[in-house]
Amino acid sequence: MRWLEARLAGGQDLVGPEVLHDWVEQARSKFDGATVTDFVPVLVEREVRRRLRATRGEVDLVAWARETAQRLLATGLPRRWAHTQGVARQAVAVAPALPPRDRPVLVASAWLHDIGYAAELAETGMHQLDGAAFLLRQGIPRRICALVAHHAGASAVAELIGLSGRLAGYADERTAVRDALWYCDMTTSPDGEPVSFAKRMAELRARRGPDDPVVRALAANEKERAAAVRRTEKLLAAAAA
Structure with missing residues (x-):
């Protein structure tokens, strides 16, 4: 042959x-x-x-995800774009620990996870939902839309601001891919640099303040975020063994 x-x-x-x-x-x-x-x-x-x-x-999907995130974030939200690039770098590093079919899903989701912050996509004011809704309209696979919708403990935030019904339209798959996306986000600083989960949570509290729904939601989702990080760390350790 x-x-x-x-x-x-x-x-x-x-x-x-x-x-x-x-x-x-x-x-x-x-x-x-x-x-x-x-x-x-x-x-x-x-x-x-x-x-x-x-x-x-x-490959085309990942390229589209990168180009779309750059178009939506790089000029108007340069710090958010720096964070997104850092999360995508983390995803590329983590992806080999996942089955081959899941690797482009993780990397594409990493590029797209924060596009809902772009002003032109704002609808509900919850970036996870606004980003997912845009992706759904673009015909992106529903799995990626759902990963974007649920990242960073979105369900607890949605509960606080009355958007649980909207979020329920996206399945929360609770898999290693979902954990890995959360890990990449939770271990990347706003400037795109690797950071520990503890420092990321401290920075989030300091930047947003105690009244922000994202900070208030930590009472419900911080342990869930930490568990996703731990599971991904174990996955990476097993892959390196």
């Missing part, structure tokens, strides 16, 4: 030769017991090209 790998490699730059080799072998193994093998190379090529098309879609 080396000739097939060379042929496939010549028409794409999305994955490296080792990954391509693995994909070819995985596709070929489906036909190990076949009595007629004349069409196996054609079927293997078809399967690998299907995976390459799916990968192209994932």
